[in-house]
Amino acid sequence: xxxxxxxxxxxxxxxxxxxxxxxxxxxxxxxxxxxxxxxxxxxxxxxxxxxxxxxxxxxxxxxxxxxxxxxxxxxxxxxxxxxxxxxxxxxxxxxxxxxxxxxx
Amino acid sequence: xxxxxxxxxxxxxxxxxxxxxxxxxxxxxxxxxxxxxxxxxxxxxxxxxxxxxxxxxxxxxxxxxxxxxxxxxxxxxxxxxxxxxxxxxxxxxxxxxxxxxxxxxxxxxxxxxxxxxxxxxxxxxxxxxxxxxxxxxxxxxxxxxxxxxxxxxxxxxxxxxxxxxxxxxxxxxxxxxxxxxxxxxxxxxxxxxxxxxxxxxxxxxxxxxxxxxxxxxxxxxxxxxxxxxxxxxxxxxxxxxxxxxxxxxxxxxx
Numbered sequence: 001x002x003x004x005x006x007x008x009x010x011x012x013x014x015x016x017x018x019x020x021x022x023x024x025x026x027x028x029x030x031x032x033x034x035x036x037x038x039x040x041x042x043x044x045x046x047x048x049x050x051x052x053x054x055x056x057x058x059x060x061x062x063x064x065x066x067x068x069x070x071x072x073x074x075x076x077x078x079x080x081x082x083x084x085x086x087x088x089x090x091x092x093x094x095x096x097x098x099x100x101x102x103x104x
Numbered sequence: 105x106x107x108x109x110x111x112x113x114x115x116x117x118x119x120x121x122x123x124x125x126x127x128x129x130x131x132x133x134x135x136x137x138x139x140x141x142x143x144x145x146x147x148x149x150x151x152x153x154x155x156x157x158x159x160x161x162x163x164x165x166x167x168x169x170x171x172x173x174x175x176x177x178x179x180x181x182x183x184x185x186x187x188x189x190x191x192x193x194x195x196x197x198x199x200x201x202x203x204x205x206x207x208x209x210x211x212x213x214x215x216x217x218x219x220x221x222x223x224x225x226x227x228x229x230x231x232x233x234x235x236x237x238x239x240x241x242x243x244x245x246x247x248x249x250x251x252x253x254x255x256x257x258x259x260x261x262x263x264x265x266x267x268x269x270x271x272x273x274x275x276x277x278x279x280x281x282x283x284x285x286x287x288x289x290x291x292x293x294x295x296x297x298x299x300x301x302x303x304x305x306x307x308x309x310x311x312x313x314x315x316x317x318x319x320x321x322x323x324x325x326x327x328x329x330x331x332x333x334x335x336x337x338x339x340x341x342x343x344x345x346x347x348x349x350x351x352x353x354x355x356x357x358x
Contacts, residue, residue, distance in 0.1 A: 007143065028145050029143060029144070029145055030145060031254075034250050035145075035146075035250060038149055038243075038246070038247050038250065039145035039146070039148070039149060041243070042145070042148045042149045042152050043145070043148065046148075046152050
C-alpha cells in the first residue's frame with residue numbers, strides 16, 4: 001500500500017478529442033497512480049473537457065536539458081532543411097527505382 | 105403531472121423524497137471538507153463529488169416537484185429540519201477524515217444497490233434518471249473504495265479510526281433501507297423493482313466481506329422504524345447552514 005505521507009508529482013497529459021495528440025496539461029500531487037488518475041480527472045476533466053487522460057510519474061520521465069547537446073554554440077543553420085533543394089534528386093531517384101522495377 | 109394512481113403517486117413521492125434527501129444531505133456534509141481536506145487535490149475531488157450529489161438531489165427534487173405540482177427549491181430549502189427524510193446514517197457530522205470515508209463508503213455502496221434497482225423501474229422517467237446517476241456514481245465508488253483501502257492497509261491510527269467509525273455507523277447505515285410508506289404498492293407495480301429488505305440483503309452480501317476484515321464482525325441489525333424520521337442536533341446545525349441563503353432572501357431567484 002502506498003505511503004500517504006509520501007506524495008509524488010504526476011505529469012498529466014490530456015486529449016481533447018479522439019485522434020488529437022496528448023498534450024501536457026500540468027501536474028497533480030498524489031501518493032500513487034490510482035489517486036493520481038482520480039485527481040487528474042478532477043483537475044483536467046471534471047467539466048467534461050477531455051477524451052482521455054494520461055498520468056506519468058515525474059520521476060519516471062527521462063529528461064535531457066543539457067544546452068551543449070540541445071543548443072550547441074556553433075551556427076546550426078546548415079541543419080535546417082531550407083538550404084537544400086532535393087526535388088530533382090528525389091525525382092531522379094524515383095525514376096531509377098521505376099526503371100529497376102521494369103527490368104526485373 | 106402524473107398519470108399514476110393517487111396511492112402509487114403518493115408512494116413514489118415518498119421514495120423520491122427519501123432518495124433526494126439522502127443525496128442532498130451527504131452532499132452538504134461532504135462540502136464541509138472544502139478548504140480543509142487532507143491535500144489540495146483531495147479537496148477538489150471531495151468538493152466535486154459533493155456537488156455531484158447535490159446535482160443528483162436537484163434532479164430528484166425536480167421529478168418530485170413535477171409529480172406533486174410543487175416547487176423544487178421550496179422542497180429542498182423550504183422545510184423545517186424535522187421534515188427531511190434522509191437515512192439516520194446522514195445525521196452525523198463529518199468528524200475526521202476516516203469517519204467521513206467510512207460514512208461515504210457505507211452510503212455509496214447502499215446507494216449503488218438502490219440505483220441499480222431504480223434503473224429497472226417501471227416508472228420510465230425514474231429509470232432514466234437512475235441510469236444517468238449511476239454513470240457518475242461509478243466514479244464516486246472508485247474514489248471512496250480507493251480511500252477505504254488506503255486507510256485499512258495504512259498506518260495504525262487511520263486503520264483504528266476507520267474501524268471504529270464503521271462499527272459506530274453500521275446500525276444507522278441499515279436505515280438507507282428503512283421501510284417506506286407505500287413500499288408494497290411500489291414493489292407490486294415494479295416502480296421499485298425490489299423491496300427494501302431484498303435490497304438490503306444484496307448490499308449486506310456485497311459489503312460484509314470487505315468491511316468485516318477491517319471492523320470485525322458486523323451484527324445483524326434491522327433498519328429502525330424511525331430510520332428516516334429521527335433527526336439530530338448535528339443535522340439541525342447543517343440545516344441552518346444550507347438554508348441560510350434561502351432564508352435570508354425568501355422568494356429570491358438565482
